[in-house]
Amino acid sequence: MDAKLNHSDLSALLAKEAGMSLVKAELLTKTVFDLIIEGLEQDGIVKINGLGTFKLTEVASRSSVNVNTGEKFEIKGHKKLVFTPADSLKDSVNQPFAMFEPVEVDETYCDESDEENSDFVAEENGAAEEIHVEADDVAPLPEEEQAVVEENVADETVVEEVETEPETVEEEKPEEVLSCENEEVVEEPVEVLSEPQVEVKADEPVEPAVEQPKRPEPVMVHVAKKEKKQFVDKEKKEKKSHKGLYVALSVVFSLITISAVIYVLYITPEKETAIAVSTGTVVLSDTVTDKYVPAVNEYITDSIEGVTVDAVTEATIVDATSGATPQDKELVSNEKPIDTLVQEVPEPAEYKFVITEELASLNLKNITLADTVMYYADGDLAEHKVVAHETLTRISLKYYGDKKLWPYIVRYNSLSRPDDLSKGMKILIPKLKPIN
Amino acid sequence: MNNKEFITKLAKRCNITVAEATANVDAFVNVMTERLKENDQLNVSGFGVLEVKMRKERLSVNPKTGQRFLVPPKVVPTFRPSNKLKEKFNEKG
Numbered sequence: 370m371d372a373k374l375n376h377s378d379l380s381a382l383l384a385k386e387a388g389m390s391l392v393k394a395e396l397l398t399k400t401v402f403d404l405i406i407e408g409l410e411q412d413g414i415v416k417i418n419g420l421g422t423f424k425l426t427e428v429a430s431r432s433s434v435n436v437n438t439g440e441k442f443e444i445k446g447h448k449k450l451v452f453t454p455a456d457s458l459k460d461s462v463n464q465p466f467a468m469f470e471p472v473e474v475d476e477t478y479c480d481e482s483d484e485e486n487s488d489f490v491a492e493e494n495g496a497a498e499e500i501h502v503e504a505d506d507v508a509p510l511p512e513e514e515q516a517v518v519e520e521n522v523a524d525e526t527v528v529e530e531v532e533t534e535p536e537t538v539e540e541e542k543p544e545e546v547l548s549c550e551n552e553e554v555v556e557e558p559v560e561v562l563s564e565p566q567v568e569v570k571a572d573e574p575v576e577p578a579v580e581q582p583k584r585p586e587p588v589m590v591h592v593a594k595k596e597k598k599q600f601v602d603k604e605k606k607e608k609k610s611h612k613g614l615y616v617a618l619s620v621v622f623s624l625i626t627i628s629a630v631i632y633v634l635y636i637t638p639e640k641e642t643a644i645a646v647s648t649g650t651v652v653l654s655d656t657v658t659d660k661y662v663p664a665v666n667e668y669i670t671d672s673i674e675g676v677t678v679d680a681v682t683e684a685t686i687v688d689a690t691s692g693a694t695p696q697d698k699e700l701v702s703n704e705k706p707i708d709t710l711v712q713e714v715p716e717p718a719e720y721k722f723v724i725t726e727e728l729a730s731l732n733l734k735n736i737t738l739a740d741t742v743m744y745y746a747d748g749d750l751a752e753h754k755v756v757a758h759e760t761l762t763r764i765s766l767k768y769y770g771d772k773k774l775w776p777y778i779v780r781y782n783s784l785s786r787p788d789d790l791s792k793g794m795k796i797l798i799p800k801l802k803p804i805n
Numbered sequence: 806m807n808n809k810e811f812i813t814k815l816a817k818r819c820n821i822t823v824a825e826a827t828a829n830v831d832a833f834v835n836v837m838t839e840r841l842k843e844n845d846q847l848n849v850s851g852f853g854v855l856e857v858k859m860r861k862e863r864l865s866v867n868p869k870t871g872q873r874f875l876v877p878p879k880v881v882p883t884f885r886p887s888n889k890l891k892e893k894f895n896e897k898g
Contacts, residue, residue, distance in 0.1 A: 373846045379836065387832040393819075397829050400818045402852045406890065407814075408806035418808045419834040423884070425894060448894045450853075452884030458834075462841050462857050462882045469877030474864065 409450065421454040744774070746781050746799035755794040761787050768798050777801055841882050853886040 374382075376398060384394035405423055408415035413425040430446035460467070753764055765775035779787045781799040790796075806814075816826035837855065840847060847855040862878045 371844050371846075373848055374840060375848050376850060379833075379840075379847065379849070382836045382840070383829075383833050386836050387829055389829070397815075397819060398833065400815055401830070401833060402849055404806075404811060404814055404818070406852065406893070408811065409894070412806045414806065415811060416807045417811060417830070417834065419831065420837065421882075421884075450884075450886040450890065450894065452855075454882040454884075458838055458841070458882055461838050463880045464842070466877060466879045469879070471865075471874040471876050474873040474875050 413448075417455075419455055419457055421452055421458055424451050424453065425449070426451050742803040744777060744801035744803055746777065747802045748800045750798045750800040753796045753798050755790045755792060755796060757792045759790060761790065764796065764798070769801065774801065849887075851887060851889055853884055853890055855882065855884050857881065858883050 377395070380391060380395040380398050383389070383398060384391045387394070389397075405415050405417070409423055409425055415423045417423075425448045428447050428449050430443055432441055432443050434441055454462075750768060753768070755764075761775035761778055762772040765778060766772040775787075777799055778784075778796060782796050784796075812823055812826050812830060815830065816823045819826065819829075821829070837847060841855065841857050844857055849855070857880050860879050860881055863876050865874050865876050866872070867874070
């Protein structure tokens with residue numbers, strides 16, 4: 370074991386192994402090594418079975434550099450004694466490691482996984498960018514266009530949920546009513562067409578008709594849109610990517626075409642019915658079908674959720690105050706591409722509060738169908754005294770169990786600044802009954 | 806000089822038969838092998854050193870296919886000629 374054996378030790382071992390005398394063994398070992406040297410001198414190679422091969426090889430002269438001085442000098446050619454062990458010797462010596470064999474290494478494994486991960490991240494980032502861009506894309510468009518887009522989305526959802534022939538019919542009615550009030554109507558549609566917009570534009574004229582009916586009070590929409598537009602602009606400044614733009618455009622285009630198809634399909638029946646609207650409020654005629662109501666409500670609720678608080682409040686304010694402001698008229702007229710039927714319909718005696726559908730246009734991303742019913746005010750439920758730091762949503766939650774119904778309170782009280790309730794203020798809480 | 810010549814010469818020098826010489830050489834090789842297996846170092850003055858060395862595992866690449874192999878560690882017997890022997894060979898050449 371790690372011992373250094375010399376000539377005599379070897380002889381002793383050999384004597385033991387072969388059962389010969391120590392003298393003989395020493396002689397033998399000595400002659401073995403002498404013979405090897407002799408053989409090397411003679412032939413330059415000696416083979417011994419079981420041990421290996423001793424061989425003299427020529428080493429050519431080569432130039433080298435003295436490490437210390439940097440001088441070049443030549444290493445002269447010489448002979449070198451090389452020993453190649455026999456296989457049997459190699460194997461027996463290497464026995465402890467005999468079980469190992471060369472293994473192919475799959476060196477790319479780690480690297481690939483890393484790359485994949487990075488790719489995934491990149492993709493995710495890209496997706497996020499696209500989303501942002503989509504938002505941006507909407508921003509630059511004129512307000513009306515925006516409305517169109519959003520409403521298109523709304524239309525889509527409606528279509529998905531129900532076969533909505535009645536819906537569309539009803540939806541158009543308010544628009545018509547509005548148009549009755551505003552005489553400009555006819556001219557406006559042309560404007561819409563003329564405005565420079567996206568390629569999609571050709572399809573647009575059709576849509577506005579469908580969309581607008583949904584909103585009885587365009588003013589609110591208008592304001593809300595503005596708000597949103599600003600918001601979007603900020604986003605836009607932050608992020609710009611062309612890729613996202615294209616995606617957004619394609620989405621918009623598809624939505625518009627869908628809405629256009631819907632409109633074409635259902636436009637004829639609409640003409641037959643007409644609804645009257647009073648200036649401040651919109652009245653849904655009795656013709657409103659069951660299908661229509663839930664759909665619209667979903668729509669509305671969605672919009673309410675999506676809108677930022679400020680936007681909502683402002684919108685509602687405008688809504689409440691300006692029943693028939695010129696702004697309102699203009700908006701209505703602008704958004705109306707088709708002034709087909711301006712019919713006068715008797716105003717219903719009952720006041721019905723229809724949920725502001727303008728809100729729907731604001732944001733449809735967060736869709737929750739919490740309240741799917743439309744309500745109208747049926748007398749006073751209670752009189753509420755506003756406590757410090759109380760908000761309309763909180764009040765709504767308190768009385769109705771649903772914070773989304775606060776617009777009814779605003780409408781019922783004709784509040785000018787719903788976001789600024791003063792302490793001690795008295796508010797009438799309307800008793801809400803579902804339409805139908 | 807191959808093994809046969811080597812055995813023959815050895816028999817002559819030691820005044821033994823070739824068969825005996827063969828047996829003796831085999832026995833001698835066995836002894837050395839056993840010693841080397843035990844990591845012993847065989848110093849033969851005037852000739853050199855027979856010893857075993859450890860080779861660590863390494864990565865080798867097949868230049869044709871680009872495959873990479875992990876070559877396992879192993880123990881190899883080595884021979885280191887003595888300076889005396891080296892000089893002897895280079896005096897002539």
